[in-house]
Amino acid sequence: xxxxxxxxxxxxxxxxxxAVGSAxxxxxxxxxxxxxxxxxxxxxxxxxTAVTTPTSTEDDDGAVTVVPQVSTHVS
Numbered sequence: 001x002x003x004x005x006x007x008x009x010x011x012x013x014x015x016x017x018x019a020v021g022s023a024x025x026x027x028x029x030x031x032x033x034x035x036x037x038x039x040x041x042x043x044x045x046x047x048x049t050a051v052t053t054p055t056s057t058e059d060d061d062g063a064v065t066v067v068p069q070v071s072t073h074v075s
Contacts, residue, residue, distance in 0.1 A: 001009075
């Protein structure tokens with residue numbers, strides 16, 4: 001086997017190893033991306049059944065100010 005043939009064999013082996021390594025890295029990246037995607041994460045259930053009613057106050061000059069009561073509920 002000549003030096004050229006040996007070099008070609010080493011180059012072919014390196015290309016094959018690089019292709020296999022790239023395919024494995026791609027598969028791992030796809031699995032990690034799928035696991036980290038928000039659509040696949042644990043779903044947080046947030047419900048709100050609060051009913052808000054605005055309250056009004058009257059100033060000294062007769063102007064009425066409406067102040068909404070805000071409440072949040074997360075479970």
